[in-house]
Amino acid sequence: MMNTNRAGHHRRLLIALTAGAVVGATLLAPGVARAAVPAFVQGKAFTTGTRVASTQVGAGPVGAGDLLVGWFAQYNAAGQVQVSDSVNGTWTRAPAGTAFQNDTGDIALYYLANSKAAATGLTVTVTAGAPAYFQGTVAEYSGVAVGGPLAQIVSNRGVGTAVDTGPTAAVGAGALVYSAVVTGGNPQSVAPGSSQGAPYVARSSTSSGSAYEQDISASNAGSQRGTATLGTSTDWYAVAAVFLPASSGDTQPPTTPTGLHATSVATTSVSLAWSPSTDNVGVTGYTVYRNGSAIGTTGSTTSYSDSTVSGGTGYTYAVDAFDAAGNHSARSTALAVTTPNSSPRFVQGAADSPGTRSTSTTLTLSGPVAAGDLLAGWFAQYDSPGQVQVSDNVNGAWTRSVSETFTNGGGDLAFFHLPNTKAAPQGLTITLSAAAATYLPGAAGEYAGVATSAPLKQAVVARGIGTTADSGATAAQSAGQLVIGGLITGGQPLTVTPGSSQGVPFALQVHNGSESADLAGILASAAGTQHAPFTLATGSDWYALCAVFQSG
Structure with a gap:
């Protein structure tokens, strides 16, 4: 968990990139030719305390075409951290985000390819939807591809002194490998690691070591990983991202799609x-x-x-x-x-995977719940006898559908739904309960535009072990239906990527911090059999659901 002795809260962090000295890199003024290979230009590691922070980076102007990249964290706020700058606007959020060990907050890599020139520097703004502790890193690189530069990314979290993101897929030689770490405690120091025999170069760090960045300007061929050693054991959250080098002299465009x-x-x-x-x-x-x-x-x-x-x-x-x-x-x-005037739509959701045993736990839909909407979820009790029970404080008990057991043959995983909900202007509380104290993971969502009477057309479940999960196929269905995919895992995959069904991609709509409890949805299906596939960043035992609901 992030060190909470930092008093105070705030919503916004300003990181100003302004003129100054640079160590180990030649700065690029606007209009100057870009480097032929990736090169570090400037960077900063930051953490906040009792007030809105405004941190100055001792570096030079931002060159046209350069890459801006950073690893950003918000600790105690729901939703996703947001990143933009005063010259280019909103940055791109990369996949493979994560959350703190208590499954709160958000940690993600953001980048801005092909930056506009900023001769007097620019200001990076980091925001959250509610007051939060912020920490992270930001850097500028020249000599990186200006179009689609991100080739591979992997993230991981752990506790101890040895930081290791795990491997990316294999890449060619000569790429930029950017790696960064944020920690919950204060490790005091961070020693750079290596990847494929190439040593990382330390770039920026806070004085406590709680935010740190490093890079390899020209990778050796093969899979890449972010490694480092902390001075003191603490919880850590790390990323390794591979960016393509600039393509020198290429003027031929691709063919038209x-x-x-x-x-x-x-x-x-x-x-x-x-x-x-x-x-x-x-x-x-x-x-x-x-x-x-x-x-x-x-x-x-x-x-x-x-x-x-x-x-x-x-x-x-x-x-x-x-x-x-x-x-x-x-x-x-x-x-x-x-677009149609009416079709199924996702309204809100909640997910959790408590780390302690209890006989009951709750999920809260904090926004207003509209009369007639569908409530649905994928719930489990790990090793308690009998069946998991699900109800809410407005409608009462939910309807149980398909179910599965854990790979050890015990416990219970079941799909529950409640059509035609009563109105709940103040939101509602969903309660999961078991006959004995156990782990109670679950994910629930509210959907509008679904039939109010007997909307469930079919549901299927499956289980397995590994990094690829699939619910199995339903019978053929007509087009335009709501398809819900559910995933619960025994481990912590950290990143879950839903696939597609009949060529229509699922959108990940609900998940907890470690993404061990998830819901994904297709709001208007294509005709045919439906299934819910998922890819897990970290292998685990998995339990997947696919449910098809009649549109209203």
């Missing part, structure tokens, strides 16, 4: 897919445009879900491809989509 189509259209989301492009040095990503304006990028994935749409509205989408040098293809043929 073809086959753009909608795989799912709902009131609050539109899912798109297209055929891949080709490029002389490789496609690193795709830009998605809505009504002529860019709304996001995908990396090399040829699908995208837009969750910022409104019901009963027409939109026009297009896609282009880009390479590491920032060459963009022409845009694809435009696709016109009109």
Whole structure:
């Protein structure tokens, strides 16, 4: 847990990158040619205490085309930490975020590729939805790919003095490997580690060692990992991210994407897919445009879900491809989509996996619950006899559906739902209970736009061990239904990535900090059998659910 002797709370942290001296790197003024290989320009490690912090970084101007990257943490606030800067705007959140050991807060890597020039520096703003302790790192690099630079990322957490993120997938030689650590206590010192025989170079650290960053400017080929040694044992949270080097002299754009189509259209989301492009040095990503304006990028994935749409509205989408040098293809043929006035939608959720035994625990839906909505969840009791029980303080007992047992043959995992809920303007409390004290993990969600009478069409469950989980398939279903995927694990995967069903991607909607209790959803299914696949960053015993509900 983060050291809570730091009194005071705040919502915003300002990190100003301003002129000064730099050790070990040549600064790039705007307009100067970028380095041919990745190079560290400037950086800062920070932590906050009793007031809103404004921290000055002793470094020079930010060069056009440079990479800005950092490992950011908020301790005692719900939701995700947010990062932006005064010149470029919002940064990109990378996958593989994590949470503190007590499953609270949020820790994530954010980056901004191809920065605009900032001759007098810029200010990075870190915000949370509620007062929080902030800590983390931020750095600037030249010589990194300007388009789709993030190649691989892995994160991990633990307790002790030996920090190890675990391995990424294999990468080629010459890439930038960025690694950072935040800790709950004060380790006093951090010694850099190595990856594939290449030593890390320490870049920035707080005086207590509670926030620290290091890098390898040119990787050896192979999988990469972030390693370091703390001076004093404490809980730690680490990341290793591989960024592609700049592509020198490449001016050939990728081919234009073809086959753009909608795989799912709902009131609050539109899912798109297209055929891949080709490029002389490789496609690193795709830009998605809505009504002529860019709304996001995908990396090399040829699908995208837009969750910022409104019901009963027409939109026009297009896609282009880009390479590491920032060459963009022409845009694809435009696709016109009109969202329905009504379809299933996710409203809110809650998840927990308590680390202590008890006979009952609660999950809270803190927002107003609308009359007629669906409440659904995937719940477990580990080694207590009988069946887990689920109810809430407004409706009473929920309806039990499909179930499974743990791999040791004991306990109980079951899918529960309650259609046509009563209104709960102040929210409601869901209670899980068992006959004897045990572990009671669970994830629950509220969904609107679902049939109010007997909406559950089919549900299936499965169990296994490893990093790939799958619920198994339902019978064939008609298009336009709500599909809920559930996952409970015995271990702590830290990062769970839901897959797709019939070409429609699941969105991870509810999870606890270690992502050992999760719900994912498809708001408007494609026709056919449905299943809920998940990929776990850390292997574990897993228990997966897929449930299909009739839209209202």
